Amino acid sequence: MSKKVTEIVAELAQPIVDELNLELVDIEYVKEGKDWFLRVFIDSEDGIDIEDCGNVSEKLSELLDEQDPIDNLYFLDVSSPGAERPLKKEKDFQKAIGKQVAIKTYEPINGEKMFEGQLLNFDGAEVTLLQTIKTRKKEIVIPYEKVASARLAVTF
Structure with a gap:
């Protein structure tokens, strides 16, 4: 059985967020209208800023380009889970x-x-x-x- 996109992305993203002392909160791969979105939510004890999102986005984007695990064209969005953060684990x-x-x-x-x-x-x-x-x-x-x-x- 092949892995889901979110599982593959989690495996790629986890070492990146670990290296930056951040937490991988959630990953969504959803279609909205005709476009696909890969959303990666990160956080830390002190909160995150635009620089943290940019660093993770840049490093993850490079890995995704190298490994090319997603068939569709998609938009990568790295952000904070916000005030109403999901409780997943x-x-x-x-x-x-x-x-x-x-x-x-x-x-x-x-x-x-x-x-x-x-x-x-x-x-x-x-x-x-x-x-x-x-x-x-x-x-x-x-x-x-x-x-x-x-x-x-x-x-x-």
Whole structure:
């Protein structure tokens, strides 16, 4: 079975971000209209700037040109995941403990599929959120395997 484009790009990008002391957050390969976009999201403890994005883009672009793993013409976009950073890996959930998150589940839990609240705990099997509904606070436990997507949530 051949590897997906995102897996190949991850293998090429990981040593580059490691060398620059950055973190590879996510990779998307998507078609929008008639154009394909390869989006590489990077971050670091101190945040990233345009120079970091440029360095990764330049080095990754050279490797992609050499190895040519993608059949289609595409646009390479290297950027920060932004304030509403996706939580993809277990370590992302660990780092988000205490922060506001939004979670979508594959199937309803107590009749709901969308949850937002403070991430209280993540033990690898379950995600515990503290939801505030009007003036009531309620803890909800979501099985990790039922999480379809999760991201940091910006609250005002």
